[in-house]
Amino acid sequence: MVSMRTRSVFCAVLLLFAVSRDSLAQTDPLPSWNDTAPKQTILKFVAETTKEGSPSFVPPAERIATFDNDGTLWAEQPLYFQFLFGIDRIKALAPKHPDWKTTEPYKSVLEGHPEKALAQGDRAVLSIMMVSHAGMTTAEFDTTVRDWLETAKHPRFHRPFTDLAYQPMIELLAYMRANGFKTFIVSGGGVEFMRAFADKVYGIPPEQVVGSAGETKYEMRPDGPVLLKLPKVAFIDDGPGKAEGIQRMIGRRPVFAFGNSDGDKQMLEWTAAGSGARFMGLVHHTDAEREWAYDRKSSVGRLDKAWDEAVQRGWIVVDMKKDWNKVFAFEK
Amino acid sequence: MVSMRTRSVFCAVLLLFAVSRDSLAQTDPLPSWNDTAPKQTILKFVAETTKEGSPSFVPPAERIATFDNDGTLWAEQPLYFQFLFGIDRIKALAPKHPDWKTTEPYKSVLEGHPEKALAQGDRAVLSIMMVSHAGMTTAEFDTTVRDWLETAKHPRFHRPFTDLAYQPMIELLAYMRANGFKTFIVSGGGVEFMRAFADKVYGIPPEQVVGSAGETKYEMRPDGPVLLKLPKVAFIDDGPGKAEGIQRMIGRRPVFAFGNSDGDKQMLEWTAAGSGARFMGLVHHTDAEREWAYDRKSSVGRLDKAWDEAVQRGWIVVDMKKDWNKVFAFEK
Numbered sequence: 184m185v186s187m188r189t190r191s192v193f194c195a196v197l198l199l200f201a202v203s204r205d206s207l208a209q210t211d212p213l214p215s216w217n218d219t220a221p222k223q224t225i226l227k228f229v230a231e232t233t234k235e236g237s238p239s240f241v242p243p244a245e246r247i248a249t250f251d252n253d254g255t256l257w258a259e260q261p262l263y264f265q266f267l268f269g270i271d272r273i274k275a276l277a278p279k280h281p282d283w284k285t286t287e288p289y290k291s292v293l294e295g296h297p298e299k300a301l302a303q304g305d306r307a308v309l310s311i312m313m314v315s316h317a318g319m320t321t322a323e324f325d326t327t328v329r330d331w332l333e334t335a336k337h338p339r340f341h342r343p344f345t346d347l348a349y350q351p352m353i354e355l356l357a358y359m360r361a362n363g364f365k366t367f368i369v370s371g372g373g374v375e376f377m378r379a380f381a382d383k384v385y386g387i388p389p390e391q392v393v394g395s396a397g398e399t400k401y402e403m404r405p406d407g408p409v410l411l412k413l414p415k416v417a418f419i420d421d422g423p424g425k426a427e428g429i430q431r432m433i434g435r436r437p438v439f440a441f442g443n444s445d446g447d448k449q450m451l452e453w454t455a456a457g458s459g460a461r462f463m464g465l466v467h468h469t470d471a472e473r474e475w476a477y478d479r480k481s482s483v484g485r486l487d488k489a490w491d492e493a494v495q496r497g498w499i500v501v502d503m504k505k506d507w508n509k510v511f512a513f514e515k
Numbered sequence: 516m517v518s519m520r521t522r523s524v525f526c527a528v529l530l531l532f533a534v535s536r537d538s539l540a541q542t543d544p545l546p547s548w549n550d551t552a553p554k555q556t557i558l559k560f561v562a563e564t565t566k567e568g569s570p571s572f573v574p575p576a577e578r579i580a581t582f583d584n585d586g587t588l589w590a591e592q593p594l595y596f597q598f599l600f601g602i603d604r605i606k607a608l609a610p611k612h613p614d615w616k617t618t619e620p621y622k623s624v625l626e627g628h629p630e631k632a633l634a635q636g637d638r639a640v641l642s643i644m645m646v647s648h649a650g651m652t653t654a655e656f657d658t659t660v661r662d663w664l665e666t667a668k669h670p671r672f673h674r675p676f677t678d679l680a681y682q683p684m685i686e687l688l689a690y691m692r693a694n695g696f697k698t699f700i701v702s703g704g705g706v707e708f709m710r711a712f713a714d715k716v717y718g719i720p721p722e723q724v725v726g727s728a729g730e731t732k733y734e735m736r737p738d739g740p741v742l743l744k745l746p747k748v749a750f751i752d753d754g755p756g757k758a759e760g761i762q763r764m765i766g767r768r769p770v771f772a773f774g775n776s777d778g779d780k781q782m783l784e785w786t787a788a789g790s791g792a793r794f795m796g797l798v799h800h801t802d803a804e805r806e807w808a809y810d811r812k813s814s815v816g817r818l819d820k821a822w823d824e825a826v827q828r829g830w831i832v833v834d835m836k837k838d839w840n841k842v843f844a845f846e847k
Contacts (some may be wrong), residue, residue: 213604
């Protein structure tokens with residue numbers, strides 16, 4: 184009599200064989216990427232780091248891949264989407280704050296000139312972000328962001344902002360995960376803002392989103408505890424803050440990192456400084472027709488010093504126009 | 516002809532059946548727990564939350580389980596182990612700081628009276644922790660902690676501190692993970708201190724450790740970037756800070772939480788406030804013989820207000836003496 188155990192081992196072997204045949208026959212995992220250097224480098228990196236016995240093999244637990252969000256996973260023009268959310272919140276809250284009509288930077292925002300508010304500098308931007316992101320519970324904020332994402336439209340494409348996620352990067356995230364990589368967002372964006380869509384749009388769960396954060400205050404209310412969002416910055420996850428955020432929240436050095444701007448320089452350097460196989464990539468916005476073209480002089484997502492370093496050190500620079508055959512899923 | 520796919524589906528069904536028979540026949544997942552209320556409640560909670568179609572079913576992605584560390588996963592007497600590490604560091608660093616011989620709180624530590632240093636209050640404790648935990652890179656600190664854990668011995672048990680992890684909790688962590696729960700540490704301890712052993716001792720990877728943290732500074736040195744640990748607190752993950760830390764680092768409300776002291780009160784309240792099935796547990800130290808007996812009056816791991824709340828709200832309180840048949844793996 185063949186025991187249950189023997190039968191199950193036999194079947195497991197057959198099953199593995201079937202699965203392995205299926206993988207061999209699988210279609211291109213990165214169909215929106217042209218067959219140029221970036222795609223080839225990614226495929227080679229993943230093949231080598233996941234092959235047991237390869238000198239570049241990375242054990243599954245150490246397969247940490249980090250991605251910037253704005254300009255890397257979704258668009259960031261004409262202004263960071265979270266700032267556009269902040270502006271919409273200022274408009275929505277204005278009736279309760281009559282003084283804003285005459286007080287900068289709110290005045291400019293309410294008069295339809297957010298760029299004038301921006302031009303007033305970091306302090307003005309911070310005021311807008313604080314007022315629009317604090318003074319409510321974390322649960323209320325989450326609902327507000329989700330509502331906005333469902334209703335607000337991008338000014339150029341007239342579509343929900345989440346439609347402006349890059350199709351090639353969505354494919355890349357799925358491909359990395361299929362190969363045992365744990366994908367994280369490491370972004371200057373607000374951690375709670377990003378969590379409202381990261382799971383649905385990118386397949387990245389809340390606990391794998393690292394971002395800037397404000398202070399919160401625990402309050403016991405009659406119907407239970409809440410966390411109140413305070414108008415105080417706790418952590419800025421940008422520039423050197425990205426290496427610090429990776430260390431504090433993830434506690435492991437990534438082996439794979441993708442960014443698009445000078446704010447990602449230190450994340451890429453930190454990734455590059457580990458031993459063994461490494462992948463460092465930058466998205467270069469070169470496609471004014473399908474997306475936008477900007478780099479060294481841009482006030483949003485400036486790519487200058489990180490670009491020089493990438494060229495000098497042989498990091499991958501994706502030329503959006505050349506290397507991606509599709510930018511957004513909605514393109515024909 | 517039977518296709519490969521049909522055969523593999525057939526085998527998968529057989530295999531599932533075999534696996535399911537194996538699970539039925541499996542041995543007790545919590546052998547160090549007596550068959551009393553806490554164990555029964557845990558088994559029932561896991562059975563109900565993982566059974567599809569059950570009204571208490573929790574989807575795998577939402578199976579977040581958080582555990583305090585000191586006094587919950589490992590011992591915390593006669594003093595928090597990380598404080599004992601700090602004291603050893605003060606002694607090791609003393610030759611470079613001759614002034615410490617005459618300066619409190621270092622003087623008391625160097626004279627072999629850490630309890631006198633402690634009695635000087637929070638400021639003194641903070642000084643000891645800052646001096647012993649800053650002024651080096653994160654990589655150097657990690658090496659220092661690992662070296663200490665390999666060589667230092669617990670004053671009562673004369674064994675490495677990691678031997679003082681609770682065997683019942685190690686079993687519980689493994690059991691939760693085997694049922695699709697993602698296990699996190701959420702502790703007042705330093706995040707980088709805990710990461711040096713959490714993976715090996717508890718099976719909890721670095722990215723699932725939430726703890727108190729100091730500021731770091733990114734520095735580019737000739738041989739690459741480092742993160743320098745600064746003598747400045749960035750975040751205290753204790754009391755209300757535990758709910759805040761869970762929100763900021765995990766971004767989901769746990770469905771299962773275990774603590775042992777008043778510092779865990781808000782974590783348990785935050786967990787309890789979610790909808791659907793919940794488990795809130797406290798370890799009560801009642802076993803002076805095998806471990807320690809302390810609660811309302813203890814300066815380390817005081818259990819007072821959280822205990823009252825647990826009794827009032829029907830949370831599980833583990834009576835170490837009654838409910839655990841083994842505390843440490845090394846017991847005969």
